[in-house]
Amino acid sequence: MKHVLGELIDLQSFDEKAYECIGSSSKSLHERICELYTYSRKLTGEDEPCVPGVPRSVASKLVAAKLASEAEEDGEEEKWGDLDEVGR
Numbered sequence: 001m002k003h004v005l006g007e008l009i010d011l012q013s014f015d016e017k018a019y020e021c022i023g024s025s026s027k028s029l030h031e032r033i034c035e036l037y038t039y040s041r042k043l044t045g046e047d048e049p050c051v052p053g054v055p056r057s058v059a060s061k062l063v064a065a066k067l068a069s070e071a072e073e074d075g076e077e078e079k080w081g082d083l084d085e086v087g088r
Contacts (some may be wrong), residue, residue: 004029005058013053034066035057 001008001014018025018036021043037059040049051059060080 002029004033004054005061007055007058009055009058010053014051015053017052030062031066034063037063 002011014033016038021039022032022035024038025034025035033054035053037051039045040051043049046088048060050056050057
């Protein structure tokens with residue numbers, strides 16, 4: 001058991017399913033939860049799939065945070081533009 005975002009998750013259940021579906025990984029627990037969530041979403045077609053051992057609210061929050069972070073990174077890349085054009 002482990003606390004993630006104030007909720008308890010069952011690491012053994014999660015790890016077993018994650019290994020079965022996405023293999024072993026050196027990514028963080030949060031990244032692995034997002035990865036299994038995305039895999040399950042594609043596999044089942046559900047909007048909010050069940051991630052074994054992880055409450056749906058935790059998985060949804062982690063995925064939302066990851067998507068927001070990726071959108072922020074994309075926005076910063078566009079803001080800076082092409083660095084090869086600097087000084088021209």
